[in-house]
Amino acid sequence: MAYENIRVETRGRVALVTLHRPAQLNALCNALIAELNAALDGFDRDEGIGCIVITGSDKAFAAGADIAEMRERTHPEFYMADPFGEWDRVGRRRKPIIAAVAGYALGGGCELAMMCDFILAADTAKFGQPEIKLGVIPGAGGTQRLTRAVGKAKAMELCLTGRMMDAAEAERAGLVARVVPAADLLDEAWKTAETIAAMSLPVVMVAKECVDRAFETTLDEGVRFERRVFYGLFATADQKEGMAAFLEKRKPRFEHR
């Protein structure tokens, strides 16, 4: 499928989606989100894909939702079209998604990065929820996911002032998994995604589901959920292969089943 606002590439079991609206710093218009979801739908269906990376440009992962597209919206239009419902679908994927962020990740851009399973940041990355300066608030989960990631004090400060934080501050605060030199960002993202894609896909998927559960349930229920999933993995061929390979001192050959 030909896309206008994204570029798509696959290498082995990894898929890379590059947001591509350079003149607008990858501002996330509805067409871009639709294309992103179409690409993710395809990767979800493709048994040959085990991990997905979403990235932007050196200057901007994404500078937010498209302000020009939004500005004249009315309440009933917004409510009826519910465009952010479509954004939500990005955050509900079952395969792992890494956000590789360089430059600005602002507003909806920060929210999109936070919908991914983790963020690898270039040392040039800047994160923020500047919507308050436009007379609105984050609308695609920013007040919720940022607060869970960095705690109330910093989330509140960022949402109320619109201040940006740099990559080092974001790493200290727990928003990003790792910061790397900008020149190495894509290589690191490919490598990390390849490592994940080499694992058993169903096991990766349930590991993701279990970590996500931590935000949705009590500790007791979460631990019980994890334990049930753990026992269930003994129905997979890959558990047998992984443990046999360890004991036979060889690399496992996972068959993703």
Ligand code: HXC
């Ligand atoms: C539409 C945008 C845009 C955006 C940048 N552009 N961000 N267009 N929507 N979010 C456009 C500019 O209008 C400009 O177009 C071109 O991209 C380059 O931007 P400049 O501002 O000239 O670049 P620079 O001076 O380097 O400043 C970079 C920047 C600034 C700090 C990132 O662009 C900025 O503050 N952008 C807006 C950030 C923001 O408020 N994001 C939140 C959006 S609301 P022209 O045609 O002039 O060259 C939001 C709500 C989410 O995300 C709700 C849930 C989805």
